[in-house]
Amino acid sequence: MAVVDPLIELRGVNKHYGALHVLQDVDLTVGRGEVVVVIGPSGSGKSTLCRAMNRLERVESGEIVIDGQPLPDEGKALARLRAEVGMVFQSFNLFAHKTVLANVSLAQIKVRKRKREEADGRSRELLDRVGLAAHAEKYPAQLSGGQQQRVAIARALAMDPKALLFDEPTSALDPEMINEVLEVMQQLARDGMTMVVVTHEMGFARSAANRVVFMADGRIVEDRTPEEFFTSPRSERAKDFLSKILKH
Amino acid sequence: MDVLTDNFSLYGEGFLGTVELTVYASALALVLGFVMASFRVAPVGSFRVFGTVWVTVLRNTPLTLLFFAVMLGLPRFGLVLPFEVFAVLALGCYTSAFICEVLRSGINTVPRGQGEAARSLGMTFTQTLGAVVLPQAFRTVIPPIGSTLIALAKNSAIAGAFSVTELLGTYKTLSELGYNIVWTFVWIAVGYLIITLTISAIFHVLEKRWGVAR
Numbered sequence: 025m026a027v028v029d030p031l032i033e034l035r036g037v038n039k040h041y042g043a044l045h046v047l048q049d050v051d052l053t054v055g056r057g058e059v060v061v062v063i064g065p066s067g068s069g070k071s072t073l074c075r076a077m078n079r080l081e082r083v084e085s086g087e088i089v090i091d092g093q094p095l096p097d098e099g100k101a102l103a104r105l106r107a108e109v110g111m112v113f114q115s116f117n118l119f120a121h122k123t124v125l126a127n128v129s130l131a132q133i134k135v136r137k138r139k140r141e142e143a144d145g146r147s148r149e150l151l152d153r154v155g156l157a158a159h160a161e162k163y164p165a166q167l168s169g170g171q172q173q174r175v176a177i178a179r180a181l182a183m184d185p186k187a188l189l190f191d192e193p194t195s196a197l198d199p200e201m202i203n204e205v206l207e208v209m210q211q212l213a214r215d216g217m218t219m220v221v222v223t224h225e226m227g228f229a230r231s232a233a234n235r236v237v238f239m240a241d242g243r244i245v246e247d248r249t250p251e252e253f254f255t256s257p258r259s260e261r262a263k264d265f266l267s268k269i270l271k272h
Numbered sequence: 273m274d275v276l277t278d279n280f281s282l283y284g285e286g287f288l289g290t291v292e293l294t295v296y297a298s299a300l301a302l303v304l305g306f307v308m309a310s311f312r313v314a315p316v317g318s319f320r321v322f323g324t325v326w327v328t329v330l331r332n333t334p335l336t337l338l339f340f341a342v343m344l345g346l347p348r349f350g351l352v353l354p355f356e357v358f359a360v361l362a363l364g365c366y367t368s369a370f371i372c373e374v375l376r377s378g379i380n381t382v383p384r385g386q387g388e389a390a391r392s393l394g395m396t397f398t399q400t401l402g403a404v405v406l407p408q409a410f411r412t413v414i415p416p417i418g419s420t421l422i423a424l425a426k427n428s429a430i431a432g433a434f435s436v437t438e439l440l441g442t443y444k445t446l447s448e449l450g451y452n453i454v455w456t457f458v459w460i461a462v463g464y465l466i467i468t469l470t471i472s473a474i475f476h477v478l479e480k481r482w483g484v485a486r
């Protein structure tokens with residue numbers, strides 16, 4: 025698909041785990057302001073793709089470019105670029121020894137070099153935006169999963185990232201908490217945040233995504249608009265996958 | 273019984289010698305152990321190799337051999353220092369290998385996701401380690417670090433064989449003076465007990481203060 029203003033570009037990306045070829049010549053471009061949902065069967069390489077985009081996972085060949093800059097190797101330059109690409113994990117990964125407020129403020133102080141008061145102010149603003157202003161002084165273990173995930177989103181937003189990556193942000197949640205997280209994500213999408221979302225939430229894909237990327241066996245098999253993908257998938261793999269997940 | 277009262281200043285000097293060795297060597301071991309543990313989890317391969325070699329060599333060398341190597345070896349390279357300093361070096365380096373491994377196992381108890389979250393926010397390796405991983409590892413490593421430092425206090429007795437004033441070494445003088453060897457050793461043991469129980473108490477307090485479950 026032609027993308028006008030590319031923010032994240034992957035070209036010919038390959039990665040192995042031992043003999044397993046988890047990413048096979050992956051090409052993907054995400055435009056500024058675009059929401060791309062990545063779906064596919066378990067083990068198809070969705071998480072790896074997501075983690076490669078901010079180099080939590082190193083790739084063997086190919087190029088990953090963020091806003092015109094190739095991802096550097098380890099070191100300060102990589103850290104700087106990572107700050108521009110937020111990540112939200114399936115298991116929240118809030119800092120267990122810090123309060124909710126400190127979770128959101130920490131990287132603002134350490135990376136963005138903001139003063140504590142300034143960072144805390146911004147944190148409270150973001151916590152308010154995700155509906156958790158009242159919980160600022162609590163520790164992560166005192167919150168429900170859905171609340172923890174919303175804090176994690178606030179924490180990522182605090183860096184003023186150019187893009188956000190979500191790896192199955194609702195998969196570890198009880199059903200009644202999924203919506204509160206999806207609503208926050210919907211709002212972000214409406215506000216024009218560039219997002220790459222690995223998810224099995226087809227409702228979210230239909231309503232918020234500009235494109236759906238279907239992965240199987242380490243390859244991108246389809247890359248189309250949600251309407252096209254859900255109504256008339258081209259590949260057998262995608263038809264098979266959709267028939268399985270849409271049955272229930 | 274008189275052995276203590278008659279020779280209180282001799283015992284006192286030995287006791288203070290052991291305390292000094294323990295305190296300085298502990299400080300050195302903690303600092304070096306911390307640096308080596310950071311090396312062992314660093315993203316740079318050569319740092320990891322250095323840390324691994326440091327731990328492997330020091331942990332597998334008998335402490336007495338290490339004392340010989342430091343006391344007799346370093347002067348050959350023109351490094352002449354007081355015996356006390358050599359003893360602190362030998363004890364501190366030796367113990368740093370154990371501290372390093374304790375810290376590293378503590379680091380491994382912190383879920384991977386904690387470090388990944390920090391890195392994904394743009395924090396550097398040092399920031400991630402210092403602000404996220406080590407504070408959480410700290411809670412689990414307090415008791416084993418205490419044990420390691422108690423072992424250090426007792427290991428310091430080897431320094432006596434290299435004419436460093438310390439507690440165990442006092443027995444030579446006392447037995448030459450003809451005192452009952454049993455009582456001599458009883459009071460030496462009490463001296464060590466005071467030191468090791470003090471270390472236990474300090475770490476007990478630290479554990480109470482910091483080692484709380486989340």
Ligand SMILES: Nc1ncnc2c1ncn2[C@@H]1O[C@H](COP(=O)(O)OP(=O)(O)OP(=O)(O)O)[C@@H](O)[C@H]1O
Nearest residue numbers: 041042044046064065066067068069070071072073
């Ligand atoms: N650290 C690792 N070491 C070895 N193999 C791994 C590792 N991480 C992932 N894999 C393997 O790589 C393949 C792709 O994994 P990945 O986590 O990207 O899949 P996924 O599409 O996210 O699956 P899921 O829907 O189950 O999360 C899987 O077969 C997985 O077993």
Ligand SMILES: [Mg+2]
Nearest residue numbers: 070071072192
């Ligand atoms: Mg996954």
